[in-house]
Amino acid sequence: MASPRGKQYKNPVIVLVGRWTGSMGEDLAIGLDGMDRAQIVGTEMKRLAGSDYDFRFAHRNYGYKVIVEKLYHINGTPREAFVPKQYITQTTIAEDETFLKALALLSVPKA
Numbered sequence: 279m280a281s282p283r284g285k286q287y288k289n290p291v292i293v294l295v296g297r298w299t300g301s302m303g304e305d306l307a308i309g310l311d312g313m314d315r316a317q318i319v320g321t322e323m324k325r326l327a328g329s330d331y332d333f334r335f336a337h338r339n340y341g342y343k344v345i346v347e348k349l350y351h352i353n354g355t356p357r358e359a360f361v362p363k364q365y366i367t368q369t370t371i372a373e374d375e376t377f378l379k380a381l382a383l384l385s386v387p388k389a
Contacts, residue, residue: 290317290383290384291310291315291316291317292316292317292319292380292383292384293306293307293310293311293316293317293318293319294319294320294376294377294380295307295318295319295320295321295323295362296320296321296323296376297321297322297323297324298324299320299323299324300323300324300326301324301326303323304323304324304326304357304360305349305357307323307360307362308351308357308360309352311351311360311362311363312351312352312353313352317363317364317383318362318363318364319362319364319366319376319379319380319383320362320364320365320366320376321362321365321366321367321368321376322360322361323360325357325358325359326357326358327345327348327356327357327358328345328346328347328348328349328357328358329345329346329347329349330343330344330345330346331343331344331346364379364383366379
């Protein structure tokens with residue numbers, strides 16, 4: 279069992295995610311969401327199906343990957359099915375709508 283040490287960070291945390299967020303980025307966002315420690319803002323992530331391992335063929339320069347561990351949100355949702363509560367549908371390339379939503383959640387005026 280782990281216990282918190284030292285000062286605990288109590289200020290708001292916003293995690294920006296998108297279709298290029300994968301692997302440990304997905305795990306971190308989903309873990310913080312499950313503990314209610316951060317607001318997750320963005321789109322679906324890379325939707326990796328779990329933890330993968332590389333296997334090599336003997337005497338060959340190539341191999342294959344196999345998903346060997348299924349990963350889940352604390353509420354039981356598979357990692358690849360997670361969608362942020364603060365979902366952003368990008369409608370323009372003129373502004374970063376995900377970032378602007380994060381600023382709004384923090385009540386920071388748009389520059």
